[in-house]
Amino acid sequence: MKNEIKIFSPATVANVACGFDVLGFCLDNKGDEMVIRKVSEKGIRITHIEGYDLPFETAKNVAGVSALAMYEHAKPDCGFEIEIYKKIKPGSGIGSSAASAVGSVFGMNELLGKPYNKTQLTYFAMKGEVLASKSEHADNLAPALFGGFTLVKSTLPLDILQIPTPKELYATLIHPQIQVKTADAREILPKEVPLKDAIAQWANVGSLIHALHTSDYSLIHRSLQDIIVEPYRKQLIPYFDDVKYAALEAGALGCAISGSGPSIFALSKGKEVAEKVERAMQSMYSKTDIEYNTFVSQINTQGIKIL
Amino acid sequence: MKNEIKIFSPATVANVACGFDVLGFCLDNKGDEMVIRKVSEKGIRITHIEGYDLPFETAKNVAGVSALAMYEHAKPDCGFEIEIYKKIKPGSGIGSSAASAVGSVFGMNELLGKPYNKTQLTYFAMKGEVLASKSEHADNLAPALFGGFTLVKSTLPLDILQIPTPKELYATLIHPQIQVKTADAREILPKEVPLKDAIAQWANVGSLIHALHTSDYSLIHRSLQDIIVEPYRKQLIPYFDDVKYAALEAGALGCAISGSGPSIFALSKGKEVAEKVERAMQSMYSKTDIEYNTFVSQINTQGIKIL
Numbered sequence: 001m002k003n004e005i006k007i008f009s010p011a012t013v014a015n016v017a018c019g020f021d022v023l024g025f026c027l028d029n030k031g032d033e034m035v036i037r038k039v040s041e042k043g044i045r046i047t048h049i050e051g052y053d054l055p056f057e058t059a060k061n062v063a064g065v066s067a068l069a070m071y072e073h074a075k076p077d078c079g080f081e082i083e084i085y086k087k088i089k090p091g092s093g094i095g096s097s098a099a100s101a102v103g104s105v106f107g108m109n110e111l112l113g114k115p116y117n118k119t120q121l122t123y124f125a126m127k128g129e130v131l132a133s134k135s136e137h138a139d140n141l142a143p144a145l146f147g148g149f150t151l152v153k154s155t156l157p158l159d160i161l162q163i164p165t166p167k168e169l170y171a172t173l174i175h176p177q178i179q180v181k182t183a184d185a186r187e188i189l190p191k192e193v194p195l196k197d198a199i200a201q202w203a204n205v206g207s208l209i210h211a212l213h214t215s216d217y218s219l220i221h222r223s224l225q226d227i228i229v230e231p232y233r234k235q236l237i238p239y240f241d242d243v244k245y246a247a248l249e250a251g252a253l254g255c256a257i258s259g260s261g262p263s264i265f266a267l268s269k270g271k272e273v274a275e276k277v278e279r280a281m282q283s284m285y286s287k288t289d290i291e292y293n294t295f296v297s298q299i300n301t302q303g304i305k306i307l
Numbered sequence: 308m309k310n311e312i313k314i315f316s317p318a319t320v321a322n323v324a325c326g327f328d329v330l331g332f333c334l335d336n337k338g339d340e341m342v343i344r345k346v347s348e349k350g351i352r353i354t355h356i357e358g359y360d361l362p363f364e365t366a367k368n369v370a371g372v373s374a375l376a377m378y379e380h381a382k383p384d385c386g387f388e389i390e391i392y393k394k395i396k397p398g399s400g401i402g403s404s405a406a407s408a409v410g411s412v413f414g415m416n417e418l419l420g421k422p423y424n425k426t427q428l429t430y431f432a433m434k435g436e437v438l439a440s441k442s443e444h445a446d447n448l449a450p451a452l453f454g455g456f457t458l459v460k461s462t463l464p465l466d467i468l469q470i471p472t473p474k475e476l477y478a479t480l481i482h483p484q485i486q487v488k489t490a491d492a493r494e495i496l497p498k499e500v501p502l503k504d505a506i507a508q509w510a511n512v513g514s515l516i517h518a519l520h521t522s523d524y525s526l527i528h529r530s531l532q533d534i535i536v537e538p539y540r541k542q543l544i545p546y547f548d549d550v551k552y553a554a555l556e557a558g559a560l561g562c563a564i565s566g567s568g569p570s571i572f573a574l575s576k577g578k579e580v581a582e583k584v585e586r587a588m589q590s591m592y593s594k595t596d597i598e599y600n601t602f603v604s605q606i607n608t609q610g611i612k613i614l
Binding site: 018019020021022023151152153154159161163189190191192193194195198199200201202203204205206207208209210213219222223228 | 325326327328329330458459460461466468470496497498499500501502505506507508509510511512513514515516517520526529530535
């Protein structure tokens, strides 16, 4: 058995417009790289961090916390070193902490001969998410681990469903370089919502799941609506309405806040449209004084993987 | 072309636990029979009513109102007579008014050479539902017309999705002989709901749609939950919790209020289990002083049909 493994831990989009707190999908060409090494000295040590300034102290690092949760459960007769090559900017809203949290436990599990399944790994990774966002949610973890579209039906007990991914679906992401804290994005939400809005939202969740099963792109378009969360959270993202309008005008099936923002995602049928949407988003945002970056990605149906 | 047609207009279950106001399914062995006759004298006349005491005046009869809506739109060079053999008790909560509303327009459409599709027929039938329940909803109309499971994604514009029906799914119905008015059942509901409950509900709608697509009976079981509406409406149905407990103990996948009640439905895998659930419901209710009746039905994947 190998003693060292290099992995690609992908970025993810949570909520997916209508599916606040339950839906997510996995991105392909954006993700962290991590090296996990089995060593004789017991314990978890983070030995290298590149890309962004993150704590080396295991208990203060998302990847460290999830690793510790698994380590304490598995009680293996060895220790692990973790190297983090961070490519996903923390706080960008595309599952940066989730990528760290799943990366360490996925790698350790491989090196231990896969004693845990992906749902069990999600439990450990949730401990890392608590450190990052103060809440035990799995809507970024599930797509990062399972790939494709996922529906987290419940977190206690964890009930993760893998939803089919239509072949021609592409995502466009724009990341305005502003800061939105997940905790703030949660606090801005109302505790109660109008029943009639909730009904419209669950109709959209149901129809999006149906659309993904039937590769019905027109129905994906009609389902990618969020009348519950977006009206509140978009206040935290300058020019959100303009970006959304530009994306839809360029042919996107839908456009909404990625996770708790500030990144904004669009879904399109085909790479060409997705790239046109990217140019439209760039064109809109270049008129503002906010820095941004963009990328296009196929939906990653595999999820986290060994490099 | 025929001048007279006899049709079977089926009973339906709306809401289906988690899908308040949007989901429904069609029953097989319970429904009204109607005869629709094309005559030279213009206008819509209800010429015969059997089974229950309903108004003959076209504008006061659900079947008459939907027929008038279509008639005024089609402006045909003829009139129609409607005979109603009512088998679904009005106010029982299994789409009695919907069966009447779709029956007349379906029959007239056939006799006119099908100028309208089923979605257009639903628009006309909604006018009948307004008379019955003061609200333009389609969650009983859609399954009655299309058969199987339906999701009414929106009513304006009408967007009706046909969801696959797992082959072994059977419904058990119990109708306690008490009265629950649809309007009262609506008034008892709160105008606002906790966001966290709404999230759980749309997770269940999404997972039920996924479960119906994948014939995953265990997931159907886990998805048939209603934490939004049931806590309020069950107060209007004596012994609801006991019937539900008995049904689940007997092996039902789920049990909830049918529409706005008072009927209660259960879904089971296989006819044998559905019949066991029926006996369990009977056994529970026979201890009370409320009269009731029960039946078991396969899911009707065809919907309304010519006899």
